[in-house]
Amino acid sequence: MEPTTFVLFGATGDLAKRKIYPALYNLFVDGKLPQSFSLFGLGRREWTDESFRANVEQSVRQFSRREAEDGDSLQRFVRMFRYSVLDIGRKEDYASLLKRVEEREEALGAPPNRLFYLSVGPDFFETIAAHILESGLGSERGWKRLVIEKPFGHDLASARELNRKLSQTFAEEEIFRIDHYLGKPMVQKMGALQQANPAIQALWTNRYIANVQITASETVGVEERAGYYDHVGAVRDMFQNHMLQLLMMAAIHLPHESSSEQVRFKKKKVMQAVVPLQKQDVAAKVVRGQYAAGAISGKPVAGYLSEPGIAPGSMNDTFVAAKLEIDDIYWRGVPFYIRTGKRMKEKSTRIVVEFKEPLQSSSPSGEERGAPNLLVFEIGPKEGITLQLNTKEDGEFKPLRVELHGAQDNVPEAYENLIHDALRGDGTFFAHWDEVELSWQWVQPILDAFADDLAPLRPYAAGSYGPAEAAELLARDGYRWWFDEEPETISEKGEQYAYNANY
Ligand SMILES: NC(=O)C1=CN([C@@H]2O[C@H](COP(=O)(O)OP(=O)(O)OC[C@H]3O[C@@H](n4cnc5c(N)ncnc54)[C@H](OP(=O)(O)O)[C@@H]3O)[C@@H](O)[C@H]2O)C=CC1
Ligand SMILES: O=C1O[C@H](COP(=O)(O)O)[C@@H](O)[C@H](O)[C@H]1O
Numbered sequence: 001m002e003p004t005t006f007v008l009f010g011a012t013g014d015l016a017k018r019k020i021y022p023a024l025y026n027l028f029v030d031g032k033l034p035q036s037f038s039l040f041g042l043g044r045r046e047w048t049d050e051s052f053r054a055n056v057e058q059s060v061r062q063f064s065r066r067e068a069e070d071g072d073s074l075q076r077f078v079r080m081f082r083y084s085v086l087d088i089g090r091k092e093d094y095a096s097l098l099k100r101v102e103e104r105e106e107a108l109g110a111p112p113n114r115l116f117y118l119s120v121g122p123d124f125f126e127t128i129a130a131h132i133l134e135s136g137l138g139s140e141r142g143w144k145r146l147v148i149e150k151p152f153g154h155d156l157a158s159a160r161e162l163n164r165k166l167s168q169t170f171a172e173e174e175i176f177r178i179d180h181y182l183g184k185p186m187v188q189k190m191g192a193l194q195q196a197n198p199a200i201q202a203l204w205t206n207r208y209i210a211n212v213q214i215t216a217s218e219t220v221g222v223e224e225r226a227g228y229y230d231h232v233g234a235v236r237d238m239f240q241n242h243m244l245q246l247l248m249m250a251a252i253h254l255p256h257e258s259s260s261e262q263v264r265f266k267k268k269k270v271m272q273a274v275v276p277l278q279k280q281d282v283a284a285k286v287v288r289g290q291y292a293a294g295a296i297s298g299k300p301v302a303g304y305l306s307e308p309g310i311a312p313g314s315m316n317d318t319f320v321a322a323k324l325e326i327d328d329i330y331w332r333g334v335p336f337y338i339r340t341g342k343r344m345k346e347k348s349t350r351i352v353v354e355f356k357e358p359l360q361s362s363s364p365s366g367e368e369r370g371a372p373n374l375l376v377f378e379i380g381p382k383e384g385i386t387l388q389l390n391t392k393e394d395g396e397f398k399p400l401r402v403e404l405h406g407a408q409d410n411v412p413e414a415y416e417n418l419i420h421d422a423l424r425g426d427g428t429f430f431a432h433w434d435e436v437e438l439s440w441q442w443v444q445p446i447l448d449a450f451a452d453d454l455a456p457l458r459p460y461a462a463g464s465y466g467p468a469e470a471a472e473l474l475a476r477d478g479y480r481w482w483f484d485e486e487p488e489t490i491s492e493k494g495e496q497y498a499y500n501a502n503y
Contacts, residue, residue, distance in 0.1 A: 003105075007097070009086075011041025012041070012055075016059075020415065021063075024039070026412065029066055038108065040084055041084075043083075049081070066410075098136055114144050115145045116128070116137075118146070118148045138170075153440060181379075184379055186377055191254055194254060209353055217349075218344060219463075221342050250377075254266060264428075274438075275326070282454060285473075290319065290457055291461070291462045319341030319342070335477055337479075339470055348378075352482045354482065374388040374482060
């Protein structure tokens with residue numbers, strides 16, 4: 001890997017502490033950092049190199065998946081770290097930083113390859129990019145890359161404006177937009193599973209698949225993030241980015257040996273084929289929810305409106321479910337159902353692919369029918385792939401669950417995968433501008449409809465699977481959310497499968 005100077009804005013912040021330093025340490029231990037590597041941490045706090053290193057050490061000890069009992073490796077690791085006081089708005093701080101960075105590169109005999117990681121609020125992105133350009137930190141004698149955190153914009157217009165401004169300093173290939181869901185090991189495996197397995201490829205169409213269900217449910221509530229979350233809600237916080245990225249990764253058809261460019265192109269094709277939603281149809285296709293008081297794991301928890309820092313009478317969405325359709329040759333007629341919410345019954349991110357039921361036609365009575373085949377990708381917190389088949393015992397169909405891939409110990413975390421990719425300049429698992437823009441375009445009518453109160457806000461009890469209307473979204477089409485312990489009320493048109501999966 002090429003020599004790299006890692007310039008970290010927001011080095012004193014929460015994300016750096018909990019995710020970035022532990023990820024870098026794990027890469028270091030695995031020999032996945034460049035041979036010549038330096039990190040400059042930046043913030044307004046008057047830290048020194050020494051106090052910064054002590055903080056990094058502490059964060060590694062607390063949050064790394066590897067035990068840092070080997071004091072020597074931790075010492076070698078933190079020696080690569082330096083700290084500079086920098087106020088984002090102060091021009092002269094960039095000049096001082098450049099001087100220190102150049103001195104270090106000269107001492108190491110390293111070219112000016114610089115990775116700028118913006119672990120700061122989005123309001124700063126534009127100012128930092130402009131200062132990088134103006135100060136000469138983005139030297140033309142080496143490469144430069146920009147890694148940025150979500151959120152990328154607040155709506156379609158602001159995302160476009162931000163992109164326009166960033167692109168004055170960085171080309172699209174130099175921008176690495178983090179969506180940590182794309183760094184999750186199971187999400188990365190999904191593409192490979194399809195690419196390398198003709199059997200899966202052959203099944204990956206509307207000929208065999210009945211529907212796809214994508215869930216990211218959380219048990220946590222708004223926690224200490226009211227100031228951020230009450231202005232954002234589930235659509236912006238999770239749906240526009242993580243959930244639509246999961247949709248793209250599930251629906252993509254990749255040729256064997258796909259390049260980063262091909263992945264990007266194919267994801268864009270998926271998003272372009274998603275049937276646009278009209279503002280007036282939002283109420284019919286999208287469920288907007290907000291948690292009320294309830295219980296999680298037997299413990300009572302407050303409703304959203306009683307959480308500290310939430311505006312009285314807030315109409316913010318803490319849950320969203322939607323039905324999407326992809327109008328292309330592969331997926332025409334296959335609904336994709338997506339839901340995400342806070343304070344739900346369980347913490348689980350999974351994709352369930354439900355196959356059509358060939359046995360149904362040979363058994364009109366329905367009595368002898370088996371359950372549909374399901375291919376389940378457990379993305380987190382536990383990881384796994386299972387296939388549900390039917391078998392017959394004593395004349396009765398019985399579900400047979402085959403584990404194709406079980407959870408592995410000590411797998412790299414999302415941030416490790418993503419930082420490693422950014423250091424190598426591999427943009428495959430980052431959110432590209434086309435996708436981000438198309439995603440905002442798709443959700444914009446939802447934001448508009450919510451703002452105009454065109455979709456009712458449905459309360460749901462904390463500790464449940466969300467509003468009953470989310471179950472009805474599927475029931476109307478004759479489906480149900482798989483693996484919800486107690487199926488929500490299924491409408492008259494819907495059918496309830498006799499089989500209740502024993503997960
Ligand atoms: N924390 C998390 O789990 C996640 C965070 N993110 C995103 O990551 C980014 C950082 O979040 P997080 O670490 O939680 O935020 P924090 O509030 O914990 O940290 C903010 C950082 O920004 C620095 N900062 C703020 N203002 C200035 C300034 N004027 N000049 C220089 N530095 C400044 C602070 O340094 P100092 O105070 O020393 O000036 C601090 O290091 C945000 O965009 C957030 O949305 C995304 C996903 C998850
Ligand atoms: O980006 C975010 O993700 C987390 C959920 O991430 P996960 O890896 O634990 O599934 C969510 O809690 C947070 O609100 C959101 O900003």
